[in-house]
Amino acid sequence: MTNKVCVVGAGSTKYGKLNESIIEIALSAAVDAINSAGITPKDIQAGYISNVFGVADRQVHMAPVIMSNLGIPNVPGLTIESACGSGSVMFREAYANVAAGFYDCVLALGVEKVTHTGTARSTTLFSYCSDFFYEGGNGASFPGLFASMARAYMTSHKASEEDLANVAVKNHENGLLNPKAHVRKKITVDDVLKSPVVADPLKLLDCCPFSDGASAVILCSEDFAKKSGRPYVEIIGSGRGASPAAVQGREDITTIPSTVAAAKQAYKMAGITPKDIDFAEVHDCFTIAEIIDIEDLGFFPKGKAARAVREGATRLTGDIPVNPSGGLKSKGHPIGATGVGQVVEVFDQFTGRADGREVKGAEIALTHNFGATGASAAVHIFKKVDRK
Amino acid sequence: MRKELSETSASAKQQQSSREKFIASANKGKILANKCTKCGHLVLETVFFCEKCAANKFEPVELGGTGTVVTYTIQAVAPEGFEDAGSYAWVVFKVDNSQLRVSGFLGGIKKPADLPIGSKVKVNGFSPKYGLLIEKLAK
Numbered sequence: 001m002t003n004k005v006c007v008v009g010a011g012s013t014k015y016g017k018l019n020e021s022i023i024e025i026a027l028s029a030a031v032d033a034i035n036s037a038g039i040t041p042k043d044i045q046a047g048y049i050s051n052v053f054g055v056a057d058r059q060v061h062m063a064p065v066i067m068s069n070l071g072i073p074n075v076p077g078l079t080i081e082s083a084c085g086s087g088s089v090m091f092r093e094a095y096a097n098v099a100a101g102f103y104d105c106v107l108a109l110g111v112e113k114v115t116h117t118g119t120a121r122s123t124t125l126f127s128y129c130s131d132f133f134y135e136g137g138n139g140a141s142f143p144g145l146f147a148s149m150a151r152a153y154m155t156s157h158k159a160s161e162e163d164l165a166n167v168a169v170k171n172h173e174n175g176l177l178n179p180k181a182h183v184r185k186k187i188t189v190d191d192v193l194k195s196p197v198v199a200d201p202l203k204l205l206d207c208c209p210f211s212d213g214a215s216a217v218i219l220c221s222e223d224f225a226k227k228s229g230r231p232y233v234e235i236i237g238s239g240r241g242a243s244p245a246a247v248q249g250r251e252d253i254t255t256i257p258s259t260v261a262a263a264k265q266a267y268k269m270a271g272i273t274p275k276d277i278d279f280a281e282v283h284d285c286f287t288i289a290e291i292i293d294i295e296d297l298g299f300f301p302k303g304k305a306a307r308a309v310r311e312g313a314t315r316l317t318g319d320i321p322v323n324p325s326g327g328l329k330s331k332g333h334p335i336g337a338t339g340v341g342q343v344v345e346v347f348d349q350f351t352g353r354a355d356g357r358e359v360k361g362a363e364i365a366l367t368h369n370f371g372a373t374g375a376s377a378a379v380h381i382f383k384k385v386d387r388k
Numbered sequence: 389m390r391k392e393l394s395e396t397s398a399s400a401k402q403q404q405s406s407r408e409k410f411i412a413s414a415n416k417g418k419i420l421a422n423k424c425t426k427c428g429h430l431v432l433e434t435v436f437f438c439e440k441c442a443a444n445k446f447e448p449v450e451l452g453g454t455g456t457v458v459t460y461t462i463q464a465v466a467p468e469g470f471e472d473a474g475s476y477a478w479v480v481f482k483v484d485n486s487q488l489r490v491s492g493f494l495g496g497i498k499k500p501a502d503l504p505i506g507s508k509v510k511v512n513g514f515s516p517k518y519g520l521l522i523e524k525l526a527k
Contacts, residue, residue: 124468133407133434134491138519139463139470140478147461148480155459155505200462200500248480248489253459 002099006225007217007382008232009037010347015213015332016182022057022113022212026066029214029337030109034070037218038230041070044218045103047077050090050110051336053125054079057113066109077107083129084285085371086110087215087339088378094219095238095380104221110341111214112334122210126335129372131246143207143286144199145247145373150288151201152253156303161201163306164287165192168205170315171284171323175330177316177357182211182332192287206287211332215341231351236364237272237381239265245375256374259296263368266379267298270364274298277381278362279321279349281342283370284328294322297368297379321359324349339369339378350384406434409448414514414521417453419483419490422446430486451488453511454525455481457504458489462497473518481509481522492520 011032018025026049034041047070049063059065063077082089087110094108114122127136130145140148153159169189175181187205195204225232241261244250250257267273274297282297284290291305299320300308308314314322325331325345328338346365348354363384370377404412410433413420421430424438425445437444460479463470470476477497482489492511495518497503508525515521 120468123465127467134520135478136467138478138491139467139473139476139493140461140491141463141465141467143465144461144463144467144478148459148478151461151500151505152459197464199464202461246491247459248491253480 004222005095005098005235006232007347008220008225009033009218010344012215012344013213014180015211017115018212025214026111029216033216033218041072043105044107046106048090048094048108049079050086052081053114056117082376083371084335085369085376086336088369092378098219104224106219108219109216110337112336113212115212134246143202146286147199147202156254159306165189166309167287167290168192171327171329175326178326181326181330183330208285208328208333211334213334213337215337215344217343233347233350234383236383237266237270239379241377243374247373258374258377262377262379263297266381270381277366278364279359280366281345282368324357342367346382411514413450417511418450419453421449423449451483455483457481457507492522493518494522
Protein backbone atom coordinates (compact mmCIF):
# COMPACT_ATOMS: atom_id res chain seq x y z
CA MET A 1 0.00 0.00 0.00
CA THR A 2 1.66 3.24 -1.11
CA ASN A 3 0.76 6.86 -0.49
CA LYS A 4 -0.42 9.32 -3.13
CA VAL A 5 2.35 11.68 -4.22
CA CYS A 6 1.84 15.24 -5.48
CA VAL A 7 3.87 18.03 -7.06
CA VAL A 8 3.26 21.19 -5.03
CA GLY A 9 5.89 23.51 -6.48
CA ALA A 10 8.03 23.88 -9.60
CA GLY A 11 10.72 26.15 -10.97
CA SER A 12 13.08 26.28 -13.92
CA THR A 13 15.88 28.47 -15.21
CA LYS A 14 16.01 29.48 -18.85
CA TYR A 15 17.73 26.78 -20.87
CA GLY A 16 20.61 27.92 -23.06
CA LYS A 17 24.20 29.07 -22.75
CA LEU A 18 24.38 30.16 -19.12
CA ASN A 19 27.31 31.97 -17.53
CA GLU A 20 26.70 31.10 -13.91
CA SER A 21 28.32 28.12 -12.19
CA ILE A 22 26.48 24.81 -12.13
CA ILE A 23 25.65 25.27 -8.44
CA GLU A 24 24.23 28.77 -9.00
CA ILE A 25 22.14 27.44 -11.88
CA ALA A 26 20.82 24.64 -9.65
CA LEU A 27 20.09 26.98 -6.75
CA SER A 28 18.15 29.35 -8.98
CA ALA A 29 15.70 26.58 -9.95
CA ALA A 30 15.53 25.29 -6.36
CA VAL A 31 14.64 28.74 -4.98
CA ASP A 32 11.85 29.14 -7.57
CA ALA A 33 10.42 25.71 -6.77
CA ILE A 34 10.55 26.33 -2.99
CA ASN A 35 8.84 29.72 -3.38
CA SER A 36 6.25 28.29 -5.75
CA ALA A 37 5.37 25.64 -3.15
CA GLY A 38 5.08 28.27 -0.43
CA ILE A 39 7.46 26.29 1.80
CA THR A 40 10.84 27.00 3.35
CA PRO A 41 13.84 24.67 2.98
CA LYS A 42 13.14 23.46 6.54
CA ASP A 43 10.19 21.49 5.11
CA ILE A 44 12.48 19.50 2.80
CA GLN A 45 13.40 16.09 4.20
CA ALA A 46 15.62 14.86 1.35
CA GLY A 47 17.17 16.15 -1.84
CA TYR A 48 17.19 14.16 -5.09
CA ILE A 49 19.53 15.61 -7.71
CA SER A 50 20.02 14.47 -11.29
CA ASN A 51 23.18 15.39 -13.19
CA VAL A 52 25.53 13.75 -15.68
CA PHE A 53 28.57 15.95 -16.30
CA GLY A 54 29.05 18.05 -13.17
CA VAL A 55 32.71 17.18 -13.62
CA ALA A 56 32.73 19.65 -16.55
CA ASP A 57 32.23 22.46 -14.01
CA ARG A 58 34.41 20.76 -11.39
CA GLN A 59 31.54 19.67 -9.17
CA VAL A 60 30.36 16.13 -8.56
CA HIS A 61 28.73 14.85 -5.33
CA MET A 62 26.39 17.73 -6.00
CA ALA A 63 23.59 17.02 -3.53
CA PRO A 64 25.45 18.06 -0.35
CA VAL A 65 26.65 21.29 -2.00
CA ILE A 66 23.10 22.17 -3.06
CA MET A 67 21.61 21.28 0.32
CA SER A 68 24.32 23.29 2.12
CA ASN A 69 23.59 26.33 -0.04
CA LEU A 70 19.88 25.98 0.68
CA GLY A 71 20.71 26.35 4.37
CA ILE A 72 19.85 22.69 5.13
CA PRO A 73 23.30 21.02 5.27
CA ASN A 74 22.06 18.19 7.50
CA VAL A 75 19.34 17.05 5.08
CA PRO A 76 20.47 13.97 3.11
CA GLY A 77 20.62 13.99 -0.65
CA LEU A 78 21.85 11.88 -3.53
CA THR A 79 22.83 12.48 -7.11
CA ILE A 80 21.49 10.17 -9.79
CA GLU A 81 22.88 9.70 -13.29
CA SER A 82 21.13 7.96 -16.16
CA ALA A 83 22.48 9.95 -19.12
CA CYS A 84 19.72 12.08 -20.73
CA GLY A 85 17.15 10.15 -18.69
CA SER A 86 18.65 11.26 -15.39
CA GLY A 87 15.79 13.67 -14.60
CA SER A 88 12.93 11.20 -14.92
CA VAL A 89 14.82 8.23 -13.47
CA MET A 90 15.70 10.41 -10.45
CA PHE A 91 12.08 11.68 -10.27
CA ARG A 92 10.87 8.08 -10.08
CA GLU A 93 13.20 7.38 -7.13
CA ALA A 94 12.06 10.55 -5.35
CA TYR A 95 8.44 9.58 -6.04
CA ALA A 96 8.99 6.04 -4.74
CA ASN A 97 10.47 7.27 -1.45
CA VAL A 98 7.53 9.59 -0.77
CA ALA A 99 5.05 6.91 -1.88
CA ALA A 100 6.66 4.43 0.51
CA GLY A 101 6.24 6.89 3.35
CA PHE A 102 9.93 7.57 4.05
CA TYR A 103 9.43 11.28 3.48
CA ASP A 104 6.57 13.78 3.32
CA CYS A 105 8.33 16.44 1.29
CA VAL A 106 11.41 16.27 -0.94
CA LEU A 107 13.24 18.40 -3.48
CA ALA A 108 13.77 16.81 -6.91
CA LEU A 109 16.17 18.87 -9.03
CA GLY A 110 18.02 18.30 -12.30
CA VAL A 111 20.90 20.41 -13.57
CA GLU A 112 23.51 20.49 -16.33
CA LYS A 113 26.22 22.89 -17.48
CA VAL A 114 28.35 21.87 -20.48
CA THR A 115 28.21 24.62 -23.12
CA HIS A 116 31.37 26.25 -21.72
CA THR A 117 33.39 23.20 -22.85
CA GLY A 118 32.64 23.84 -26.53
CA THR A 119 30.88 21.68 -29.13
CA ALA A 120 33.74 19.24 -29.78
CA ARG A 121 34.31 18.50 -26.10
CA SER A 122 30.60 18.32 -25.30
CA THR A 123 30.13 15.89 -28.20
CA THR A 124 32.94 13.70 -26.89
CA LEU A 125 31.56 13.74 -23.33
CA PHE A 126 28.10 12.80 -24.57
CA SER A 127 29.53 9.92 -26.60
CA TYR A 128 30.51 8.36 -23.26
CA CYS A 129 26.78 7.85 -22.65
CA SER A 130 26.75 5.28 -25.47
CA ASP A 131 27.85 1.65 -25.00
CA PHE A 132 31.30 3.01 -25.71
CA PHE A 133 33.17 -0.21 -26.59
CA TYR A 134 30.72 -0.95 -29.41
CA GLU A 135 29.53 2.56 -30.27
CA GLY A 136 31.53 5.69 -29.37
CA GLY A 137 34.77 3.73 -29.62
CA ASN A 138 33.97 2.66 -33.19
CA GLY A 139 33.28 6.20 -34.39
CA ALA A 140 29.61 6.75 -33.58
CA SER A 141 28.63 10.17 -32.23
CA PHE A 142 25.27 10.58 -30.52
CA PRO A 143 23.63 12.00 -33.63
CA GLY A 144 25.21 9.03 -35.43
CA LEU A 145 23.47 6.50 -33.20
CA PHE A 146 20.08 8.13 -33.76
CA ALA A 147 20.88 8.50 -37.45
CA SER A 148 21.30 4.72 -37.61
CA MET A 149 17.87 4.38 -35.93
CA ALA A 150 16.45 6.88 -38.43
CA ARG A 151 17.85 4.84 -41.33
CA ALA A 152 16.31 1.67 -39.89
CA TYR A 153 12.95 3.41 -39.39
CA MET A 154 12.94 5.05 -42.82
CA THR A 155 13.78 1.70 -44.42
CA SER A 156 11.08 -0.31 -42.60
CA HIS A 157 8.29 2.26 -42.50
CA LYS A 158 8.80 4.34 -45.62
CA ALA A 159 9.18 7.65 -43.74
CA SER A 160 11.03 10.51 -45.40
CA GLU A 161 13.43 13.18 -44.22
CA GLU A 162 10.54 15.66 -44.65
CA ASP A 163 8.52 13.61 -42.16
CA LEU A 164 11.28 13.99 -39.60
CA ALA A 165 11.59 17.72 -40.36
CA ASN A 166 7.89 18.25 -39.51
CA VAL A 167 8.70 17.36 -35.89
CA ALA A 168 11.37 20.08 -35.68
CA VAL A 169 9.09 22.68 -37.27
CA LYS A 170 6.28 21.93 -34.79
CA ASN A 171 8.54 22.02 -31.75
CA HIS A 172 10.05 25.33 -32.81
CA GLU A 173 6.51 26.70 -33.21
CA ASN A 174 5.80 25.76 -29.60
CA GLY A 175 9.17 26.99 -28.33
CA LEU A 176 8.38 30.46 -29.67
CA LEU A 177 5.60 30.56 -27.05
CA ASN A 178 7.96 29.52 -24.23
CA PRO A 179 9.99 32.42 -22.79
CA LYS A 180 12.47 30.00 -21.19
CA ALA A 181 13.20 28.02 -24.37
CA HIS A 182 16.80 27.85 -25.62
CA VAL A 183 16.11 28.14 -29.33
CA ARG A 184 13.23 30.48 -30.10
CA LYS A 185 13.24 30.64 -33.87
CA LYS A 186 10.64 29.79 -36.46
CA ILE A 187 11.91 27.26 -39.00
CA THR A 188 10.47 25.62 -42.12
CA VAL A 189 10.82 22.07 -43.48
CA ASP A 190 13.12 23.55 -46.12
CA ASP A 191 15.37 25.07 -43.43
CA VAL A 192 15.72 21.64 -41.86
CA LEU A 193 16.46 19.87 -45.14
CA LYS A 194 19.06 22.47 -46.12
CA SER A 195 20.86 22.45 -42.75
CA PRO A 196 24.29 20.75 -42.76
CA VAL A 197 24.39 16.95 -42.41
CA VAL A 198 25.68 15.89 -39.00
CA ALA A 199 25.35 12.11 -39.41
CA ASP A 200 23.43 10.88 -42.44
CA PRO A 201 20.41 11.09 -42.61
CA LEU A 202 20.21 13.55 -39.68
CA LYS A 203 20.95 17.23 -40.25
CA LEU A 204 21.74 20.00 -37.79
CA LEU A 205 18.09 21.04 -37.40
CA ASP A 206 17.07 17.43 -36.70
CA CYS A 207 19.17 17.64 -33.52
CA CYS A 208 18.48 19.27 -30.16
CA PRO A 209 21.07 21.80 -28.93
CA PHE A 210 23.61 21.44 -26.14
CA SER A 211 22.05 23.43 -23.28
CA ASP A 212 22.76 24.50 -19.72
CA GLY A 213 19.91 24.80 -17.23
CA ALA A 214 18.12 23.47 -14.17
CA SER A 215 14.58 22.48 -13.28
CA ALA A 216 13.20 21.61 -9.86
CA VAL A 217 9.99 20.39 -8.26
CA ILE A 218 8.77 19.81 -4.73
CA LEU A 219 7.26 16.35 -4.28
CA CYS A 220 5.07 15.66 -1.26
CA SER A 221 2.36 13.46 0.22
CA GLU A 222 -1.24 14.33 -0.62
CA ASP A 223 -1.79 15.43 3.00
CA PHE A 224 1.09 17.86 2.78
CA ALA A 225 -0.21 19.23 -0.52
CA LYS A 226 -3.73 19.73 0.82
CA LYS A 227 -2.51 21.42 4.01
CA SER A 228 -0.30 23.79 1.99
CA GLY A 229 -3.30 25.52 0.44
CA ARG A 230 -1.27 25.83 -2.80
CA PRO A 231 -2.14 24.59 -6.28
CA TYR A 232 -0.82 21.08 -6.78
CA VAL A 233 -0.81 18.25 -9.29
CA GLU A 234 -1.27 14.54 -8.55
CA ILE A 235 1.03 11.79 -9.82
CA ILE A 236 -1.22 8.91 -10.87
CA GLY A 237 1.24 6.68 -12.72
CA SER A 238 4.95 5.88 -12.71
CA GLY A 239 6.88 3.33 -14.77
CA ARG A 240 10.47 2.29 -15.48
CA GLY A 241 11.90 0.40 -18.39
CA ALA A 242 15.24 -0.74 -19.79
CA SER A 243 16.58 -1.77 -23.19
CA PRO A 244 19.87 -3.37 -24.27
CA ALA A 245 22.50 -0.68 -23.79
CA ALA A 246 23.72 -0.74 -27.40
CA VAL A 247 21.65 -0.19 -30.53
CA GLN A 248 23.09 -3.48 -31.84
CA GLY A 249 21.39 -5.33 -28.97
CA ARG A 250 17.83 -4.48 -30.05
CA GLU A 251 16.00 -6.90 -32.30
CA ASP A 252 13.86 -4.11 -33.73
CA ILE A 253 15.84 -0.90 -34.04
CA THR A 254 12.68 1.11 -34.83
CA THR A 255 11.33 0.87 -31.28
CA ILE A 256 12.73 1.63 -27.84
CA PRO A 257 11.71 -1.25 -25.54
CA SER A 258 12.31 0.74 -22.36
CA THR A 259 9.66 3.31 -23.40
CA VAL A 260 7.13 0.59 -24.11
CA ALA A 261 7.74 -1.09 -20.74
CA ALA A 262 7.74 2.14 -18.72
CA ALA A 263 4.57 3.38 -20.39
CA LYS A 264 2.78 0.07 -19.84
CA GLN A 265 3.58 0.18 -16.12
CA ALA A 266 2.51 3.81 -15.80
CA TYR A 267 -0.78 3.32 -17.69
CA LYS A 268 -1.55 0.25 -15.54
CA MET A 269 -0.87 2.12 -12.29
CA ALA A 270 -3.03 5.03 -13.43
CA GLY A 271 -5.78 2.72 -14.67
CA ILE A 272 -5.90 4.49 -18.06
CA THR A 273 -4.96 3.97 -21.71
CA PRO A 274 -3.02 6.18 -24.17
CA LYS A 275 -6.34 7.60 -25.40
CA ASP A 276 -6.87 9.27 -22.02
CA ILE A 277 -3.71 11.39 -22.29
CA ASP A 278 -4.50 15.04 -23.10
CA PHE A 279 -0.91 16.09 -23.84
CA ALA A 280 2.57 14.65 -23.51
CA GLU A 281 6.12 15.88 -23.03
CA VAL A 282 8.28 13.27 -24.78
CA HIS A 283 11.98 12.75 -25.40
CA ASP A 284 12.80 14.35 -28.75
CA CYS A 285 16.60 14.55 -28.58
CA PHE A 286 16.45 14.08 -32.37
CA THR A 287 13.43 14.34 -34.67
CA ILE A 288 13.44 10.57 -35.24
CA ALA A 289 13.17 10.04 -31.48
CA GLU A 290 9.82 11.83 -31.27
CA ILE A 291 8.47 9.75 -34.19
CA ILE A 292 9.51 6.54 -32.42
CA ASP A 293 8.36 7.79 -28.99
CA ILE A 294 4.76 8.57 -29.97
CA GLU A 295 4.39 5.05 -31.38
CA ASP A 296 6.06 3.41 -28.37
CA LEU A 297 3.80 5.39 -25.99
CA GLY A 298 0.76 4.02 -27.80
CA PHE A 299 -0.50 7.28 -29.32
CA PHE A 300 -0.21 5.96 -32.87
CA PRO A 301 0.20 2.47 -34.36
CA LYS A 302 3.66 1.35 -35.48
CA GLY A 303 4.65 3.04 -38.72
CA LYS A 304 1.88 5.65 -38.56
CA ALA A 305 3.53 8.43 -36.54
CA ALA A 306 5.06 10.25 -39.52
CA ARG A 307 1.66 10.65 -41.17
CA ALA A 308 0.05 11.76 -37.90
CA VAL A 309 2.68 14.48 -37.46
CA ARG A 310 2.28 15.53 -41.10
CA GLU A 311 -1.47 15.90 -40.54
CA GLY A 312 -0.98 18.07 -37.45
CA ALA A 313 -2.26 15.60 -34.86
CA THR A 314 0.53 16.49 -32.43
CA ARG A 315 0.46 20.27 -32.80
CA LEU A 316 -0.71 22.46 -29.89
CA THR A 317 -4.19 22.50 -31.39
CA GLY A 318 -4.12 18.86 -32.52
CA ASP A 319 -5.72 15.72 -31.10
CA ILE A 320 -2.75 14.92 -28.86
CA PRO A 321 -0.40 17.88 -28.40
CA VAL A 322 3.17 16.59 -28.06
CA ASN A 323 5.85 18.81 -26.51
CA PRO A 324 3.84 21.97 -25.92
CA SER A 325 6.98 23.34 -24.20
CA GLY A 326 8.95 23.14 -27.44
CA GLY A 327 10.51 19.80 -26.49
CA LEU A 328 14.21 19.09 -26.26
CA LYS A 329 14.57 20.41 -29.80
CA SER A 330 13.50 23.99 -29.07
CA LYS A 331 13.16 24.28 -25.29
CA GLY A 332 16.64 22.77 -25.02
CA HIS A 333 18.25 19.73 -23.44
CA PRO A 334 20.41 20.22 -20.35
CA ILE A 335 20.66 16.44 -20.03
CA GLY A 336 20.49 16.16 -16.24
CA ALA A 337 17.55 18.57 -16.05
CA THR A 338 15.31 17.64 -18.96
CA GLY A 339 13.25 14.93 -17.25
CA VAL A 340 12.42 17.33 -14.42
CA GLY A 341 11.76 20.18 -16.86
CA GLN A 342 9.03 18.07 -18.42
CA VAL A 343 7.31 17.82 -15.00
CA VAL A 344 7.65 21.59 -14.57
CA GLU A 345 5.82 22.02 -17.90
CA VAL A 346 2.98 19.77 -16.71
CA PHE A 347 2.78 21.70 -13.43
CA ASP A 348 2.76 25.02 -15.29
CA GLN A 349 0.11 23.79 -17.75
CA PHE A 350 -2.18 22.54 -14.94
CA THR A 351 -1.75 25.57 -12.64
CA GLY A 352 -2.24 28.36 -15.17
CA ARG A 353 1.45 29.25 -15.59
CA ALA A 354 1.81 28.33 -19.29
CA ASP A 355 0.40 31.53 -20.77
CA GLY A 356 0.02 31.48 -24.51
CA ARG A 357 0.68 27.76 -24.94
CA GLU A 358 -1.88 26.26 -22.57
CA VAL A 359 -3.46 23.05 -23.79
CA LYS A 360 -7.13 23.86 -23.30
CA GLY A 361 -9.20 21.51 -21.18
CA ALA A 362 -6.30 19.19 -20.34
CA GLU A 363 -6.79 16.99 -17.27
CA ILE A 364 -4.24 14.17 -17.70
CA ALA A 365 -0.67 14.53 -18.97
CA LEU A 366 2.26 12.21 -19.56
CA THR A 367 6.01 12.80 -19.35
CA HIS A 368 8.51 10.51 -21.06
CA ASN A 369 12.29 10.73 -20.87
CA PHE A 370 15.04 8.28 -21.72
CA GLY A 371 18.81 7.96 -21.44
CA ALA A 372 21.28 7.55 -24.33
CA THR A 373 19.61 5.65 -27.19
CA GLY A 374 16.88 4.55 -24.81
CA ALA A 375 18.69 2.12 -22.56
CA SER A 376 16.86 3.55 -19.55
CA ALA A 377 13.47 5.27 -19.52
CA ALA A 378 10.78 6.49 -17.16
CA VAL A 379 7.20 7.53 -17.81
CA HIS A 380 4.99 9.45 -15.40
CA ILE A 381 1.34 10.38 -15.60
CA PHE A 382 -0.19 13.40 -13.89
CA LYS A 383 -3.69 14.54 -13.09
CA LYS A 384 -4.88 18.11 -12.75
CA VAL A 385 -6.37 18.87 -9.35
CA ASP A 386 -9.13 21.46 -9.38
CA ARG A 387 -8.93 23.93 -6.54
CA LYS A 388 -12.22 24.25 -4.79
CA MET B 389 38.83 -25.08 -27.73
CA ARG B 390 39.83 -22.90 -24.76
CA LYS B 391 43.18 -24.76 -24.67
CA GLU B 392 43.78 -24.16 -28.39
CA LEU B 393 43.16 -20.44 -28.06
CA SER B 394 45.56 -19.99 -25.15
CA GLU B 395 48.26 -22.03 -26.90
CA THR B 396 48.16 -19.86 -29.99
CA SER B 397 48.20 -16.61 -27.98
CA ALA B 398 51.60 -15.00 -27.67
CA SER B 399 51.05 -14.25 -23.98
CA ALA B 400 49.58 -17.63 -23.14
CA LYS B 401 50.49 -17.43 -19.46
CA GLN B 402 48.84 -13.97 -18.99
CA GLN B 403 45.16 -13.68 -18.13
CA GLN B 404 43.49 -11.67 -20.86
CA SER B 405 40.52 -9.48 -20.01
CA SER B 406 37.30 -10.20 -21.88
CA ARG B 407 37.84 -7.17 -24.10
CA GLU B 408 41.42 -8.15 -24.86
CA LYS B 409 40.21 -11.58 -25.96
CA PHE B 410 37.52 -10.01 -28.17
CA ILE B 411 40.14 -7.72 -29.74
CA ALA B 412 42.58 -10.60 -30.30
CA SER B 413 39.89 -12.52 -32.21
CA ALA B 414 38.96 -9.43 -34.21
CA ASN B 415 42.59 -9.14 -35.25
CA LYS B 416 42.18 -12.59 -36.73
CA GLY B 417 39.03 -11.47 -38.54
CA LYS B 418 36.74 -13.30 -36.10
CA ILE B 419 34.04 -12.37 -33.61
CA LEU B 420 34.55 -13.96 -30.21
CA ALA B 421 31.35 -15.09 -28.55
CA ASN B 422 30.45 -17.04 -25.44
CA LYS B 423 28.30 -20.17 -25.73
CA CYS B 424 26.39 -21.03 -22.56
CA THR B 425 27.36 -24.54 -21.48
CA LYS B 426 23.95 -25.00 -19.87
CA CYS B 427 21.51 -23.92 -22.59
CA GLY B 428 23.65 -23.29 -25.66
CA HIS B 429 22.63 -19.61 -26.05
CA LEU B 430 25.25 -17.35 -27.65
CA VAL B 431 26.23 -14.02 -26.16
CA LEU B 432 29.09 -11.66 -27.02
CA GLU B 433 32.42 -12.19 -25.25
CA THR B 434 31.83 -9.11 -23.10
CA VAL B 435 28.67 -10.61 -21.52
CA PHE B 436 29.23 -12.56 -18.27
CA PHE B 437 25.88 -14.24 -17.52
CA CYS B 438 23.65 -16.04 -19.97
CA GLU B 439 20.71 -13.86 -21.03
CA LYS B 440 18.45 -16.89 -21.29
CA CYS B 441 19.25 -19.03 -18.22
CA ALA B 442 21.52 -16.77 -16.11
CA ALA B 443 24.24 -19.43 -15.87
CA ASN B 444 27.82 -18.14 -15.96
CA LYS B 445 29.79 -20.94 -17.54
CA PHE B 446 30.66 -20.49 -21.18
CA GLU B 447 32.80 -22.04 -23.81
CA PRO B 448 34.36 -19.51 -26.18
CA VAL B 449 33.28 -19.70 -29.79
CA GLU B 450 35.07 -17.85 -32.55
CA LEU B 451 32.47 -16.94 -35.15
CA GLY B 452 33.58 -16.18 -38.68
CA GLY B 453 33.71 -12.40 -39.06
CA THR B 454 31.33 -12.09 -42.01
CA GLY B 455 27.89 -10.55 -41.71
CA THR B 456 25.19 -8.36 -43.26
CA VAL B 457 24.49 -4.66 -42.67
CA VAL B 458 21.44 -4.01 -40.48
CA THR B 459 21.74 -0.22 -40.28
CA TYR B 460 24.42 2.48 -40.27
CA THR B 461 25.18 6.18 -40.38
CA ILE B 462 27.74 8.16 -42.36
CA GLN B 463 29.40 10.43 -39.82
CA ALA B 464 29.64 13.80 -41.59
CA VAL B 465 30.74 15.43 -38.33
CA ALA B 466 33.30 13.02 -36.95
CA PRO B 467 33.75 12.64 -33.18
CA GLU B 468 37.12 13.51 -31.60
CA GLY B 469 39.77 11.00 -32.61
CA PHE B 470 38.11 10.28 -35.97
CA GLU B 471 38.80 13.60 -37.69
CA ASP B 472 41.52 12.03 -39.86
CA ALA B 473 39.48 8.96 -40.75
CA GLY B 474 38.05 10.40 -43.96
CA SER B 475 34.42 9.69 -44.80
CA TYR B 476 33.26 6.55 -42.94
CA ALA B 477 30.21 4.71 -41.71
CA TRP B 478 29.48 3.38 -38.23
CA VAL B 479 27.69 0.13 -38.95
CA VAL B 480 25.50 -2.33 -37.05
CA PHE B 481 25.83 -5.75 -38.70
CA LYS B 482 24.41 -9.20 -38.04
CA VAL B 483 27.10 -11.83 -37.67
CA ASP B 484 26.56 -14.81 -40.02
CA ASN B 485 25.44 -18.10 -38.41
CA SER B 486 24.26 -16.48 -35.19
CA GLN B 487 21.66 -14.12 -33.82
CA LEU B 488 24.40 -11.75 -32.68
CA ARG B 489 24.91 -8.23 -33.93
CA VAL B 490 28.03 -6.13 -33.49
CA SER B 491 29.00 -2.59 -34.48
CA GLY B 492 32.08 -1.45 -36.36
CA PHE B 493 33.93 1.19 -38.35
CA LEU B 494 33.71 0.96 -42.16
CA GLY B 495 36.00 3.41 -43.91
CA GLY B 496 35.52 4.87 -47.36
CA ILE B 497 31.73 5.25 -47.35
CA LYS B 498 30.71 8.62 -48.79
CA LYS B 499 27.00 8.30 -49.51
CA PRO B 500 24.08 5.97 -48.72
CA ALA B 501 24.26 4.43 -52.21
CA ASP B 502 27.70 3.09 -51.25
CA LEU B 503 26.17 0.87 -48.55
CA PRO B 504 22.71 -0.58 -49.12
CA ILE B 505 21.11 -2.27 -46.10
CA GLY B 506 21.89 -5.97 -46.39
CA SER B 507 25.37 -5.46 -47.87
CA LYS B 508 27.87 -8.15 -46.97
CA VAL B 509 30.71 -7.09 -44.66
CA LYS B 510 33.68 -8.74 -42.99
CA VAL B 511 35.74 -8.01 -39.87
CA ASN B 512 39.30 -7.19 -40.68
CA GLY B 513 40.97 -6.15 -37.44
CA PHE B 514 40.73 -3.92 -34.39
CA SER B 515 42.44 -0.54 -34.40
CA PRO B 516 43.27 1.28 -31.15
CA LYS B 517 42.15 4.43 -32.97
CA TYR B 518 39.03 3.39 -34.85
CA GLY B 519 37.85 0.28 -33.03
CA LEU B 520 36.43 -2.78 -34.77
CA LEU B 521 37.34 -2.50 -38.45
CA ILE B 522 35.05 -3.93 -41.09
CA GLU B 523 35.17 -3.91 -44.87
CA LYS B 524 32.54 -4.30 -47.51
CA LEU B 525 32.61 -7.54 -49.47
CA ALA B 526 31.92 -7.57 -53.21
CA LYS B 527 28.59 -9.29 -53.93
